[in-house]
Amino acid sequence: MFTNFPFFPQQASAQAGQVDAIYFFMVAVTAFFSILIAGLVVYFAFKYRRRHRDEIGHAIHGSLALELLWTVIPFFITMVMFVWGAKVFFDMYRPPAGAMEIHVVGKQWMWKVQHMDGRREINELHVPVGRPVKLIMGSEDVLHSYYIPDFRVKADVIPGRYNVLWFTATRPGNYHLFCAEYCGTKHSGMIGTVTAMEPADFQAWLSGGRADESPVAAGEKLFADLTCNTCHLTDTQGRGPMLTNLFGKQVELQGGGTVTVDEAYIRESIVLPQAKVVAGFQPLMPTFQGLVTEEQLLQLIAYVRSLSQQGEAPGAAPQSPTMPQSSSRPVVEKK
Amino acid sequence: MDTLNYINNGHGLASWLLTKDHKRIALLYLVSITFFFFLGGLFAFMIRLELLTPAGDVLTAENYNKMFTMHGVVMVFFFLIPSIPAVLGNFLIPIMIGAKDLAFPRINLISWYIYVLGGIFTLVAALSGGVDTGWTFYTPYSTAAANSHVITAALGVFITGFSSILTGLNFIVTIHRMRAPGLTWFRLPLFVWAHYATSLVMILGTPVIAITVLLVAAERVLHMGIFDPALGGDPVLFQHLFWFYSHPAVYIMILPAMGVISEIVQAFARKNVFGYSFIAFSSLAIAIIGFLVWGHHIFVAGQSVYAGMLFSIISYIVAVPSAIKVFNWTATIYRGSISLDSPMLYAFGFIGLFTIGGLTGLFLAAMGLDIHVHDTYFVVAHFHYIMVGGAIMGYLGGLHYWWPKISGKLYSEPAAKLAAGLVFIGFNLTFFPQFLVGYLGMPRRYHMYPPEFQVFNVMSTLGATILSVGYLLPMFYFVHSIFRGKPSPADPWGAKGLEWEVPSPPPTENFAVTPIVTHGTHQYAPSKEVGVV
Numbered sequence: 001m002f003t004n005f006p007f008f009p010q011q012a013s014a015q016a017g018q019v020d021a022i023y024f025f026m027v028a029v030t031a032f033f034s035i036l037i038a039g040l041v042v043y044f045a046f047k048y049r050r051r052h053r054d055e056i057g058h059a060i061h062g063s064l065a066l067e068l069l070w071t072v073i074p075f076f077i078t079m080v081m082f083v084w085g086a087k088v089f090f091d092m093y094r095p096p097a098g099a100m101e102i103h104v105v106g107k108q109w110m111w112k113v114q115h116m117d118g119r120r121e122i123n124e125l126h127v128p129v130g131r132p133v134k135l136i137m138g139s140e141d142v143l144h145s146y147y148i149p150d151f152r153v154k155a156d157v158i159p160g161r162y163n164v165l166w167f168t169a170t171r172p173g174n175y176h177l178f179c180a181e182y183c184g185t186k187h188s189g190m191i192g193t194v195t196a197m198e199p200a201d202f203q204a205w206l207s208g209g210r211a212d213e214s215p216v217a218a219g220e221k222l223f224a225d226l227t228c229n230t231c232h233l234t235d236t237q238g239r240g241p242m243l244t245n246l247f248g249k250q251v252e253l254q255g256g257g258t259v260t261v262d263e264a265y266i267r268e269s270i271v272l273p274q275a276k277v278v279a280g281f282q283p284l285m286p287t288f289q290g291l292v293t294e295e296q297l298l299q300l301i302a303y304v305r306s307l308s309q310q311g312e313a314p315g316a317a318p319q320s321p322t323m324p325q326s327s328s329r330p331v332v333e334k335k
Numbered sequence: 336m337d338t339l340n341y342i343n344n345g346h347g348l349a350s351w352l353l354t355k356d357h358k359r360i361a362l363l364y365l366v367s368i369t370f371f372f373f374l375g376g377l378f379a380f381m382i383r384l385e386l387l388t389p390a391g392d393v394l395t396a397e398n399y400n401k402m403f404t405m406h407g408v409v410m411v412f413f414f415l416i417p418s419i420p421a422v423l424g425n426f427l428i429p430i431m432i433g434a435k436d437l438a439f440p441r442i443n444l445i446s447w448y449i450y451v452l453g454g455i456f457t458l459v460a461a462l463s464g465g466v467d468t469g470w471t472f473y474t475p476y477s478t479a480a481a482n483s484h485v486i487t488a489a490l491g492v493f494i495t496g497f498s499s500i501l502t503g504l505n506f507i508v509t510i511h512r513m514r515a516p517g518l519t520w521f522r523l524p525l526f527v528w529a530h531y532a533t534s535l536v537m538i539l540g541t542p543v544i545a546i547t548v549l550l551v552a553a554e555r556v557l558h559m560g561i562f563d564p565a566l567g568g569d570p571v572l573f574q575h576l577f578w579f580y581s582h583p584a585v586y587i588m589i590l591p592a593m594g595v596i597s598e599i600v601q602a603f604a605r606k607n608v609f610g611y612s613f614i615a616f617s618s619l620a621i622a623i624i625g626f627l628v629w630g631h632h633i634f635v636a637g638q639s640v641y642a643g644m645l646f647s648i649i650s651y652i653v654a655v656p657s658a659i660k661v662f663n664w665t666a667t668i669y670r671g672s673i674s675l676d677s678p679m680l681y682a683f684g685f686i687g688l689f690t691i692g693g694l695t696g697l698f699l700a701a702m703g704l705d706i707h708v709h710d711t712y713f714v715v716a717h718f719h720y721i722m723v724g725g726a727i728m729g730y731l732g733g734l735h736y737w738w739p740k741i742s743g744k745l746y747s748e749p750a751a752k753l754a755a756g757l758v759f760i761g762f763n764l765t766f767f768p769q770f771l772v773g774y775l776g777m778p779r780r781y782h783m784y785p786p787e788f789q790v791f792n793v794m795s796t797l798g799a800t801i802l803s804v805g806y807l808l809p810m811f812y813f814v815h816s817i818f819r820g821k822p823s824p825a826d827p828w829g830a831k832g833l834e835w836e837v838p839s840p841p842p843t844e845n846f847a848v849t850p851i852v853t854h855g856t857h858q859y860a861p862s863k864e865v866g867v868v
Contacts, residue, residue, distance in 0.1 A: 005787045009775050022704045023774070030694040037690050040665050041683055048604070050674040054829075057606025057671035059860035062663075067613050070662040071655060078651035081701050086644050088703025093640050108480070142476040143570060145635065145710060149776020152707040156636040158571065159475060160564025163637045176785060180710040180778045182469045184480055185396050188781035272567060289565070 012175055012196065013151035014168040018088050020152070025084070029077060092153065095166035099134035100127075103215060103298045106137065106144035106157040109186040111177065112295065116302075118212040123192030125177065127169050128202035134166040136263065140294045145181035148194050156181055162263045169196035219303025222296055226288065240285060241278045247308035252279040266301050340743065340840045355440035356843055361426035362741070363447050368422060369810075371413040371454065376803060378406035383765075383796040391783045399782040400467040401483065405457075407470025412492050413454055415726050416584060419591035420502055420537075421450070423733045424530045426741060428506060430834045430841060431524050433515025433850045438508040446501040453495025460487035469780060471581070474562035474573040478554040485555060489548045496541045496548075499587075503537030506530050515833075517852035524832060524856045525614050529594025532618035536583045536590070536625065544580035547573065571636050578629035586625040588722055589689075590618055592729025593660055596682050599736050600664050601857035602830035603679035604671025608857065610663040617656035624653040634705045643702055650700035657693050661686060676828065677751035681732030684759045688724025692717060695770065713773025716766045724762055731758065731809065738813060739827045743840035744820030750812040757805030764798025832856040 011017055048057070102125070105112045113121040127133045137146055139159040146165055147154040155165040179190035197205060212218070223229055231240035241251070247266075250258045254277040259265050268275050270292065273285035292300065341358045345351075351359055381402045385393045394402065425443065429436050437443050460466050466488040468477040477485050510531050514523070551573070553559045560566025562573040601608050608614060630638060630646030664686055673679070695717040699705050708714060735755075739745055772791035777784055784792070826835040833856070837845055 005790050006775060007771060019704055019707050022701055023698070023707075026694075026698045026701065026704065029697070030691065033694060034687070034690050037661060037665055038687050041668065041686060044665070044668045044671070045673050045675065045683070048668065048671050048673050050605075050672045055605070055672040056859040057604050057673075059607060059858075060609060060666075060670065061607065062610040062613070062666075066662075066666065067610050067659070071659055074655050074658040075652075078654055078697060079648075081697055082648050082651045085701025085703045085705070086647060088701075089634070089643065089706065090640065092703060092706060142480050143473055147710070147776070147778065149707070149711075154635050154706050154709060158564075158637060160570070161637060176776060178776065178778045178781075182400075182471075182473065182476070182780045184476060185400060185467070187400070188391070188396065188778075188783045 009152075010150045010171070010173075010175070012169060012171045012173060013148075013153065014170055015088075015092055016150070016152045016170075018091070022081075022084055022088060026081065029081075092166075095134040095164060096132045099132035099166055101134050101136060102127075103295070103302075104135045104137040104146060104157070105140060105294045105298070106146070106179070106183075106190075107140035107294075108142065108184050109179070109190040111146070111179075111190065111192055114212075114215060114295065114298070115206065116214060116216075117206065118214045118218075119206055120212055123177070125192070125194045126202060126205050127194065127196055128199045129169045129172055129196050130199065132166055132168045134164060136162055136164055136298070138162050138267075138294050138298065142183050143181045144179050144183050144190065147178045147180035148175055149178070150175040151194070154180055160267075162267065169194075172196050172198055172201075215299045215302035216306045218296075219299035219301070219306075222292070222300055223303055226291070228300075231285070239282070241281060243304050243307050245308045247305045253277065254279050254281070254283075263301050266304055267297055270297060270300060338838065339842060340838065341843045342743070342840050344843045353444070355436070355444055357425050357429050357437050357440065357443055358741075358841065358843075360443050360447055361422050364417060364421040364425060364450070367447075367451060367454065368414055368418055371409050372418075372806075375406055375409035375414055376806065378402045378409065380799065380803060382406060383799040385782065386784070386792045387796045389784050389786045389789050389792075394782070396782045397467060398465070400469075400780070401465035403780055404466050404469050404488075405461050408457060408466070408488060408492065409461075410722075411470055411584070411588075412495055413450075413457065415588040415722055416499060417450060417495075417502070418588075418726070418730045419595060419733060420506070420530060420533055420587075421446075421498075423595065423730075423737060424506065424526075424533075424591060425502075427737065427834055428509060428527060428530060429513070430837060430845050431527055431832065431856075432510065432513060432518055433833055433846060433852065434509065434513040435844050435846065437505045438513055439505050442501050442505055446498040446505070449501070450495050450498035453491045453493075453498065456487055456491030456494060460484040460491060463487070471577060472548070472551055472573075473577075474551065474554070474568075474570045475564070478551055478561075479563045479565065486552055489551055493545050493548045496545045499537045500541045503534035503541075506534040507538070510534075515850050515852050521612065521615070522852055522855040523615075524594075525597035525608060525611070525618075526591075526594035528615040529590045529597070529618050532622035533587055533590045533594075535619075536587050536622050539626070540580045540583040540587075543576060544584075547576040547580070550576070571633065571638065574633050574636060575629065578632045579626075582629045582632065583622075583625045585718070585721065586621055588726040589729075590621060592685065592726045592733075593618065595729045595733035595736070596664060596685050597660075598832070598857075599678045599682040599732050600667050602736065602828055602832075603674050603676060603682070604668045605674075605829065605859045606667060606671040606857070607855065607859065608663065609666035609669070610659075611855070613659055614663050617659045620656040621653060624649060624656075628653055631700055631705070634702050635709050647700050647702050651697070654693060654697060654700075657689075661690055661693070677748060677755050678732045678736035678828075680752060680755040680759075681728050681735060684755065684762075685725060685728040685732060688720050688728060688759075688762065692720025692724055695720065707776075708773060710778055711773040712769040712777045712779055715779050716769035716773055719766045719769075723766070728758070731755075734809070734813075736828070737834070738816070739823035740834055740839045740841070742813070742817055742820070743823055743838075744816040745823050745827060746812045746816035746820055750808060754805050754808035754812075757801055757808065759805075761798050761800070761802030761805050765795050765802055766798070768792075768794040768798075831858060 103114045137157045139157045144157040151167045153167045155163045175194045177192040177194050271289040274283050277283045466483040468481050550561050554561045560568045562568040628650045631650045768791035772788050777788045823839040
């Protein structure tokens with residue numbers, strides 16, 4: 001019945017080894033101190049066992065030297081853990097420039113994925129090995145969390161904002177995908193498979209099957225359908241800010257302060273346009289909350305981003321259909 | 336009845352339900368807390384039964400979610416938080432400081448009624464269909480999506496919080512104002528120090544959970560936009576507010592248990608504690624620093640990486656005072672006169688399990704590692720080592736140590752040793768495999784799971800079965816001792832401390848004459864006054 005079960009997860013991403021290294025260090029420290037304490041307790045309990053009914057222990061009140069010793073040593077060990085853990089987190093937090101971007105939307109109880117060439121998946125994710133992949137993730141309803149144990153990566157998926165998760169798969173194969181943040185009745189059914197493939201196989205997979213429009217093209221269409229283009233003109237004469245070459249820049253706000261134009265700010269400007277109005281403009285824009293879905297929001301954002309890509313004519317879809325390219329802009333950190 | 340004591344001094348239900356005697360109120364708490372412990376245990380057993388197989392076959396997904404929610408709510412708010420303070424603290428603090436009662440006896444009784452009222456709300460929520468948000472009530476699920484009885488359960492938590500606040504207030508005033516002549520701060524039993532630190536957390540932290548729960552109700556009922564982004568709110572704000580209380584709440588559970596262990600280790604090694612002031616101040620350090628670590632629950636929720644680093648380093652710093660306690664307890668038994676009676680077995684169990692629980696907490700404070708283990712069974716195993724292996728072992732140890740004082744009767748020591756052994760073995764078999772399956776990636780709160788995780792879950796369920804026998808046994812021999820047990824002398828263990836100088840069970844007024852204290856507790860060998868080390 002239980003002949004074939006693992007004791008340790010596979011190391012299937014470039015990050016896995018780093019995480020496991022901390023883990024093994026921690027296991028060693030835990031084993032050392034647990035055995036030390038348990039060993040001493042058992043040894044003392046035997047050696048100093050009560051030999052007659054009225055026996056009492058020795059009066060020992062303490063030792064400043066010992067107290068300092070077992071304050072300072074644990075302190076230094078924990079500082080090593082802190083620095084190491086923070087460093088690995090920092091590396092895993094910043095996606096490298098040029099990572100392949102994929103949009104992920106979580107909803108009760110499924111994972112919807114769209115690749116930059118338009119290819120869609122549900123509860124599956126196909127990625128090439130050897131190339132950094134960056135997931136830009138939003139939620140349609142409640143909290144979720146995208147978790148691939150064999151890659152040692154996880155990030156919460158939160159309605160109203162975008163969280164980023166990135167990894168480089170190293171070994172072709174199928175891996176578990178779990179929702180790790182409790183999201184209601186079928187939380188444990190919000191699972192799927194991540195398939196890492198050799199780059200050539202991935203290309204074949206990507207070109208097989210029917211691809212929808214790329215998110216940028218779909219976003220451009222939406223931009224026209226929702227008549228965004230009546231105010232956001234391609235010159236500075238519009239009633240709304242010109243969106244060309246805006247992404248990634250800092251803009252001044254009405255009433256002081258600045259904000260970096262990133263995914264979260266564009267999203268907020270679409271659903272809650274009055275929240276942060278750019279200086280010099282009137283708060284005229286209506287809210288589009290309820291009029292656009294989470295996926296359409298991501299498409300609009302992809303389009304606005306495409307307007308800022310260097311060397312591209314504004315509005316032209318910059319991504320090649322088979323090999324999505326990332327923008328060369330600096331990576332924008334999420335809040 | 337020959338001599339008058341607090342148990343036979345007054346008969347009938349009214350003499351109990353309207354009592355202002357801290358010892359009787361402690362017994363009221365003991366009965367109600369025991370009820371909630373077994374209720375929470377029943378929920379846990381349903382969880383373990385479901386997880387015996389990978390498929391969801393015993394319960395529906397909906398009912399499974401309600402089971403772990405009710406298990407968490409009942410165990411955290413209605414058992415663990417009040418357990419040691421409201422039962423043992425209530426009974427012992429006045430006696431340990433040579434007082435006749437707590438500073439505010441009526442408030443003490445009101446606290447119990449508030450606790451019961453909160454408990455009734457929670458029971459109503461459970462019986463009318465349950466609640467399925469998880470004990471954490473995370474938004475926007477709890478405010479916008481869940482169809483279960485969130486408001487009723489949240490009100491139960493809200494109400495019972497006031498019981499905690501009032502108990503904490505009562506303890507702080509009592510410890511400041513009612514110590515017997517000569518009982519200076521550094522002669523106080525460490526149990527009292529631990530409760531002083533716990534009371535600070537109760538008073539400063541509990542109002543925040545009350546506010547948070549009210550905000551959840553306001554958003555759910557009145558659709559005020561606070562946490563739900565569809566209403567312009569921020570769901571992560573809830574997590575900050577929730578953990579601002581709920582992380583320190585872990586210290587409400589573990590600090591009193593540490594106080595119990597400090598007493599037991601001294602009594603059964605017949606030796607004063609090693610490094611008294613280090614243990615006393617480490618309680619305060621844990622209480623204060625514990626308020627600054629809540630962000631380690633939300634490393635992967637998109638909190639700023641720099642905020643995360645700050646929370647990570649402070650989480651490591653709060654581990655140091657816990658380590659100091661463990662080393663000092665170990666040093667205390669060096670050259671003691673050690674007797675392995677059942678309370679000492681629980682204390683040793685506590686030291687071992689708390690060490691593992693504490694050290695595995697270090698895994699979770701490492702940000703890079705937490706990405707992987709967050710929200711998996713690794714976390715479940717870790718906090719059960721602290722709460723069950725730590726807090727419940729401490730509670731049971733304390734109950735065994737002071738039972739002769741509380742009941743005036745001696746229980747069966749072989750049965751108690753057997754129970755302690757079953758609890759230790761059952762506990763490890765239940766929760767140790769969860770570390771392994773957690774690192775493999777099994778997420779918590781999963782009704783179904785991939786088949787390769789089954790072997791660990793079967794071990795857990797088997798362990799939980801042994802554990803429940805270990806928990807049921809004391810019910811029998813404690814109750815048996817009340818009717819058939821031999822009367823206990825004032826000091827059955829040969830321990831030192833004011834509580835062992837009064838008769839078992841103590842008279843209503845505790846002391847006929849207020850004692851005058853000339854030295855610290857647990858002075859077995861003739862020696863000089865305890866210095867500041």
